[in-house]
Amino acid sequence: MSSYFSWLRRAVRFDPGLRLLRGTAVTTAAMLAAYGSALLIEHVADLRVDVVVQAVVLAATAARVQLAADRYDRLLGLAVLPAAAAGAAEIGRLMTLHPDLGDALFTFGTALAVWLRRFGPRAARAGGLLVLPLVALLVVPPDAGPVPGHEHTLWVALIAVVSGAWVALLQTAAVRTGLVPAPVRAPAPTPESQPKPEPEARRRPGVHTRTALQMAGAVGGAFVAGRAAWPDHWAWVVLTAFIVCSGARGRGDVLFKGLQRAVGAAAGTVVATAVAGFFGPHEDAAVVLIFAVLALATWLRELSYAYWAGCVTAVLSLLYGWFGQSSDDLLRTRLAAIGLGAAVGIAASWLILPLRTRDVLRRRTADALAVLTELLGASGTDRPALLRGRARFAYGAAELELLARPLRAERRALGLAGRLTGGAPSSTRPSRADVVDAVAACEAPLGVLVDGAVADPALWSDPRVARLNRAVAANSAAVRRAIGRRPGPAYRGIRARIPRQPGATPAGSPEQLRMLAALLAVDDALGTMAAVFGDPPQAEAEDVKGAAIS
Numbered sequence: 020m021s022s023y024f025s026w027l028r029r030a031v032r033f034d035p036g037l038r039l040l041r042g043t044a045v046t047t048a049a050m051l052a053a054y055g056s057a058l059l060i061e062h063v064a065d066l067r068v069d070v071v072v073q074a075v076v077l078a079a080t081a082a083r084v085q086l087a088a089d090r091y092d093r094l095l096g097l098a099v100l101p102a103a104a105a106g107a108a109e110i111g112r113l114m115t116l117h118p119d120l121g122d123a124l125f126t127f128g129t130a131l132a133v134w135l136r137r138f139g140p141r142a143a144r145a146g147g148l149l150v151l152p153l154v155a156l157l158v159v160p161p162d163a164g165p166v167p168g169h170e171h172t173l174w175v176a177l178i179a180v181v182s183g184a185w186v187a188l189l190q191t192a193a194v195r196t197g198l199v200p201a202p203v204r205a206p207a208p209t210p211e212s213q214p215k216p217e218p219e220a221r222r223r224p225g226v227h228t229r230t231a232l233q234m235a236g237a238v239g240g241a242f243v244a245g246r247a248a249w250p251d252h253w254a255w256v257v258l259t260a261f262i263v264c265s266g267a268r269g270r271g272d273v274l275f276k277g278l279q280r281a282v283g284a285a286a287g288t289v290v291a292t293a294v295a296g297f298f299g300p301h302e303d304a305a306v307v308l309i310f311a312v313l314a315l316a317t318w319l320r321e322l323s324y325a326y327w328a329g330c331v332t333a334v335l336s337l338l339y340g341w342f343g344q345s346s347d348d349l350l351r352t353r354l355a356a357i358g359l360g361a362a363v364g365i366a367a368s369w370l371i372l373p374l375r376t377r378d379v380l381r382r383r384t385a386d387a388l389a390v391l392t393e394l395l396g397a398s399g400t401d402r403p404a405l406l407r408g409r410a411r412f413a414y415g416a417a418e419l420e421l422l423a424r425p426l427r428a429e430r431r432a433l434g435l436a437g438r439l440t441g442g443a444p445s446s447t448r449p450s451r452a453d454v455v456d457a458v459a460a461c462e463a464p465l466g467v468l469v470d471g472a473v474a475d476p477a478l479w480s481d482p483r484v485a486r487l488n489r490a491v492a493a494n495s496a497a498v499r500r501a502i503g504r505r506p507g508p509a510y511r512g513i514r515a516r517i518p519r520q521p522g523a524t525p526a527g528s529p530e531q532l533r534m535l536a537a538l539l540a541v542d543d544a545l546g547t548m549a550a551v552f553g554d555p556p557q558a559e560a561e562d563v564k565g566a567a568i569s
Contacts, residue, residue, distance in 0.1 A: 041193075044314075049186045056074070056181045057182070072159050073178060076158050077104070081148060100180070101180045105175060105176040107152030112169075128149065129235070135227075136230075229372040230267055230374070234264050237263070241253075241360055244359055256357075259359075259364065268379055275424060277365045280357070282328075287331070291337055301341060308337060309334050316329075336353070376451075386418075394412060396492055399480050409465055416458050420455060423455045430450040464537035464538070467533055468534060490513050491541055494546075497509055497555065498545050501549060512542065512543075514539055
């Protein structure tokens with residue numbers, strides 16, 4: 020019992036205010052509504068039962084894709100989802116009747132969904148919806164029924180409309196009633212903040228083109244390997260390879276996600292195999308357990324990808340048992356297919372125009388610091404610019420946080436290796452994960468600066484605040500130069516240059532002192548980044564301009 024409460028306390032710390040749990044409740048309600056609606060349509064139209072499974076899968080996955088959508092995106096989604104579902108239904112027929120052609124079209128569809136991200140957030144969400152019906156094809160057991168005719172495609176499109184409508188309705192209602200917070204969207208960048216590619220980067224394919232080619236290689240390779248090794252269960256290999264490569268943010272992220280997927284899926288398969296023996300084919304209790312595990316997977320996804328992989332794989336095992344396929348007979352095959360799919364996905368991401376994690380870290384950190392420098396240089400009377408800058412920095416920090424898990428795992432591994440070998444403690448050695456933490460540590464002091472300037476613009480132009488502001492901005496530019504390996508003055512910590520008078524109380528109003536303390540906190544975080552990235556090459560000897568606080 021004590022271990023249960025310990026796990027519960029950890030879960031509450033991971034989800035303060037139970038924000039994710041409330042979002043999970045909305046997603047689960049959408050899944051149940053889609054399930055009930057699809058069950059009714061399936062009974063009235065005498066369709067295959069796989070349309071019910073597809074409805075639940077579409078509701079569960081569309082809820083995540085549409086999480087940050089506005090009303091225009093939701094309307095676009097209601098148009099894209101049924102069209103994509105109809106196309107996926109036809110591809111599903113071809114995968115059975117003409118496997119090579121169907122597999123090629125499936126691979127092209129997944130790569131296209133990734134490539135569309137290059138056109139902005141709205142196109143990225145459309146691409147995410149485009150691929151959802153294709154993923155649903157991999158969830159349904161291949162022998163769920165005879166190959167349907169073309170008329171089945173229209174029913175599948177209707178099911179997609181119903182699932183998307185339930186997701187849009189319930190998510191909108193949850194935001195309007197305050198059950199879940201309003202989604203955070205990417206703020207519109209200004210022309211000055213647009214990153215300028217380096218000359219050698221212009222000669223390489225763009226990030227989205229490279230990840231699309233990686234996805235094509237992973238899914239295409241998984242089709243070849245899966246059909247050759249397990250003609251009746253190739254879908255497990257393809258699904259694993261797709262999941263490992265989707266949302267890839269560098270080689271480290273893919274490797275970390277692949278290992279988590281393999282470990283979590285193996286654990287979920289073993290547990291579900293033991294549990295599935297208690298349920299017979301088409302037993303209602305198994306359906307209840309499937310929805311409970313899906314809800315748990317949705318909630319715990321942000322805690323660790325291994326929980327998501329384990330729960331989803333357990334759901335697939337229970338689903339196959341519901342269709343009458345023995346989980347005991349398929350256990351070894353499923354585990355081997357998951358391992359092969361993870362290996363194919365990792366290999367594709369590492370060998371096909373790979374994205375190095377350090378390059379992604381440098382690019383996103385430089386983008387966040389560009390916003391920081393622009394924010395510090397804004398006028399104290401330009402309230403919209405200050406608020407917009409804070410929002411853009413928060414978004415940049417969130418984008419950088421997406422890299423955090425493999426980097427923090429690397430930091431823990433290096434710390435453990437240091438202790439085992441008797442080397443320096445990990446706390447004394449800079450780590451790439453420290454950069455993510457340092458950028459996140461800037462958010463709170465930047466909020467203090469913006470709130471103070473909005474409440475009293477004169478604080479922003481106060482001589483002491485303005486001098487320190489310029490010095491911090493100069494240090495931010497120095498760290499950006501170090502990231503881009505461009506010559507220039509190096510970072511110089513401001514706190515070490517402040518004259519210290521023991522026992523003296525700093526002069527100034529409380530508001531002014533808060534602004535000064537916030538700027539020093541930002542500069543401390545910049546110092547952490549400078550320790551990781553080093554000094555710019557051929558740094559000039561003269562000091563970075565800035566004045567000490569007297």
